[in-house]
Amino acid sequence: MHVTDLPDVVLVKVLSYLEWEDKLTVTNAIPSFENHLRTSASWPFFKFSPSAVTKSDYITAAENCVKEYGIFFRTFRSVTSMETDSVTNEHANMFKLVSENCRHLRGFHMEQGSDGFCHGQHSTSNRDxxxxxxxLTTCKDLKNVSLFLPCETEIQPKPFLLLQLINLGVTSFVTALDLSSISWTMSERQMSCLLNFPNLRELSLQKCNVDATLVLGLAKQSLVQLNIFQEKEIFDLDICQPNDNDWERILKLKPDMKVNITFDGIILVKTMFPSRIPLKQLSLNDISNSLTKGMMDHFTNNYWNTLEVFKYTNLLHEKTQTSDTRLPFALVSFAKKCLKLQSIHFDVPLSSTTVLLLAHARKFKELRVIKDDVSYEFDWKSAEGTMTPDFVQWLKESGQNEAQLEKAVSSLLGFKWKLWNLPLTFADKSF
Structure with missing residues (x-):
């Protein structure tokens, strides 16, 4: 059977899974497919993601596609790249075309690319x-809007963009807000305007803005996911952050509440992690002190029934004498006891024995370990007495070189597993 002989409903379904560039490529190759693009079923989403290396051909083709097929789009996603210090007018021009041609949009999402932090740059212009x-004012069918609000200037006070949304009467559309830029440090009074977003389900904030009253108020409305960021030390703030009693009250309102935390380049202490916080994902990147067994035990004891993803890199301190030699034991215990844990990214020195014990502890969906970090040795001699002789022999044989390690871990996890060649980054903010 030729592909053109497939039922129309099947062809439309296939087209719906393709990126917009691939849709156009297919229809150029098979012109009869063009009619199948003139239906909303073929356009569940359109992603516009220019970058510093994007050729002008990409932008021109995207603009032409919006003009031709925008009436059928259901969701539009715009991803702002952080590869340059500022963004040109390509996003503003595209947004203008969307408002003119995509009147039946149900979803509109502005997302921050790269590492998700603004680093003081104006990653989104005023015209954008x-x-x-x-x-938001012309597309009357909107029901699901995600916005990344950029760094603001002294000319535009902190709540300026939020007040614009409120004054335009479009806050009921907004289901996700990203205020994770380091410039967003607001007073309690300024943050209270977030309570004007009744359908806000996801909120991304710098840690200094996570106010107990605010989170509780939003939980009473629609909030079910809170993403917390911090990339520098901030002191002397008056914000009253949620404690264990606050989290108990929040969880009574929203038992399915999830919290994701990303800390970058800060001093890590246990008081940052209340025991009742429903922590789903924890990312620690180049923190200013070494991760210890005590900290890992704190995570294990408090988040064993919520944590799904754990990421840790510490290139700044990986070879210092302050590193806790008990950390591998704590990490394996963590893997065994955290019942929902699905993914670990670890970029510090580990022995092949530790990697094998991690894979043996749980069937991870994702286990990322840097190839250059692995030493091929059996360094668990102090725990050898708790293992059977056959298991010790298996650890020694399976961890003697890269090929043996990858083969053994693949067998344990049930898929082809390889050591990671690239540095680990926390570029993905889509929790």
Missing amino acids: MEEALTI
Whole structure:
């Protein structure tokens, strides 16, 4: 059977899974498919993601596609790249076209690319935001809107963009807000305007803005996911952050509440992690002190029934004398006891024995270990007495070289597993 002989409903379904560039490529190769693009079923999403290396051909093709097929789009996603210090007018121009051609949008999402932090740069221009707000007022079918609000200037006070959304009467569309830029440090009074977003389900904030009253108020409305970021030490803040009693009250309102935490380059202490916080994902990147057994035990004891993803890199301190030699034991215990744990990313020195014990502890969906970090040795001699002789022999044989290690871990996890060649980054903010 030729592909053109497939039922229309099947062809439309296939087209719906393709990126917009691939849709156009297919229809150029098979012109009869063009009619199948003139239906909303073929356009569940459109992703616009220009970058510093994007050729002008990409932008021109995307704009032409919006003009031709935008009436059928159901969701539009715009991803801002952080590869340059500022963004040109390509997003503003695209947003203008969307407001003119995509009147039946149900979803509009502005997302921050790269590592998700603004680093003080104006990653989204004023014109970008003006045109984005036009979409919210012209597309009357909108029900699901995610916005990344950029760094603001002294000319525009902190709540300026939030107040614009409130004054335009479009806050009921907004289901996700990203205020994770380091410039977003607001007073309790300024943050209270977030309570004007009744359908806000996901909120991303710098840790200094996570106010107990605010989170409780949003939980009473629609909030079910809180993403907390911190990439520098901030002191002398008056914000009253949620404690264990606050989290108990929040969880009574929203038992399915999830919290994701990303800390970058800060001093790590246990008081940052209340025992009742429903922690789903924890990412620790180049923190200013070494991760210890005591900290890992704290995570294990408090988040064993919620934590799904754990990421840790510490290139700054990986070879210092302050590193806790008990950390591998704590990490394996963590893997065994955290019942929902699905993914570990670890970028510090580990022995092949530790990697094998991690894979033996749990069938991870994802286990990332840097190839250059692995030493091929049996360094668990102090625990050898708790293992059977056959198991010790298996650990020694399976951990003697890269090929044996990858083969053994693949067998344990049930898929082809390889050591990771690239440095680990926390570029993905889609929790």
